[in-house]
Amino acid sequence: MKKQLHPLVGGTLLLTAAGLMTRLIGFFYKIFLSRAIGAEGIGIYQMIFPIYGVCxxxxxxxxxxxxxRFVSRENGAGRPQSARQVLRVGLLLALGLAIPTAFLLYENAAFLARNILQETRTVQLLQIMAFTIPFGACHSCICGYYYGLKKPAVPAAAQLFEQLSRVGAVFLIYRVACEQGMGLSPLTAVIGLVIGEFASMLFCVFCVSGQSAPPGKSADGSGAPSLFSLTRQMLAMALPVTGNRLCMNLLASAESILLPLCLQQYGLSTKQALSVYGTLSGMALSFILFPSVLTGALSVMLLPSVSESQAAGDDASLSRTVRKTVSFCLPLGISFTVLFLLFGRFLGNFFFRSTLAGDFILTLAWICPFLYLNHTLHSILNGLGRTGTGFFNNLAGILIRILFVLCFVPRFGIEGYLWGLLAGQLIVCGMNLASLQEFLHN
Structure with missing residues (x-):
């Protein structure tokens, strides 16, 4: 009989393949943008993402x-109809927040650009970006449904379809603009973002609506929670996660907004500060984060697998999962640290025509082992229901980075921020490992 792959391994490989293709397309898209709109334009474009992250x-x-998590639970209990009910409740909760949030962002874009981002050129970008919020909420919930079923093919295809739609739309606009003797602006990149999210949403809705009604117990069958009970249970889990993520994104937004301002205190002009910020966030980090396609795919599949093992009381399986995660992510991170140390300057010069990007890659290479490991350890903590622990650990890391931004960037420039990134990742990695030590020693 033909041996089948474990769902965790098979799902990770599938998401990795899709993520790798998506990252490759996105990587060359970033190179294209850096040359089409320049480092300052990249900086302005990147400034809106803290607001997007909060939304x-x-x-x-x-x-x-x-x-x-709840789809995984209901499907594992043989209640696929109840799993569909979970999706409906999730969509209702997400869209109930997404639509008013998009409206408020559109109406208050000028205030946010002027008083929060301190850059009036981001007004239109924020207004256009507001349209992505309901689309993203819808497609993310549907992807969560398929992750819970351990069927990552649809999310993987949606991820790839979104990237292709985004890049294709921007390239089409670029060709039209060239024929008319015009250039691209950061606004074009945001329009591509909206088109990508909309295309991904349509793809996910088409897939889930075309899926035949699953056999098994009905949502009202024996052992299945009522609609009210299910909604209450999902809210009990979603609200702390939302609060944690919201807090983290608010702090990350503060970090991203403070960095260009502190660079100006160091002595850079507004244009120079935005160019340095754009080079770091839009160019150098593209290389550093590229290998995280492997750990990102693993993180997505870990959450439902860890939840199932915990529900079954299988501590041995949990211990194996944690140990294998560490033994995979640490060598991966060390390998890329060596690679970036050897070729960082060449990569920055060759792909982005930027010596500064190469210097950033060289410095950021040291965070790779901790960065890649933290992604997966945080997912394990969420799968175990220890969202509070994961939140506290990540909170410590981001507060360290903000401290470095405020205290070191005005004195040492961007180097002060890079030191903060390394210190934050190192400390968070130690805290995550300490939180899971019972599984490391079993």
């Missing part, structure tokens, strides 16, 4: 994780 945390993050 996503408020409307989607808790609902997606709750859908994934």
């Amino acid at each position: 996503y945390a408020l409307t989607t993050s808790g609902a997606e994780i709750a859908v994934s």
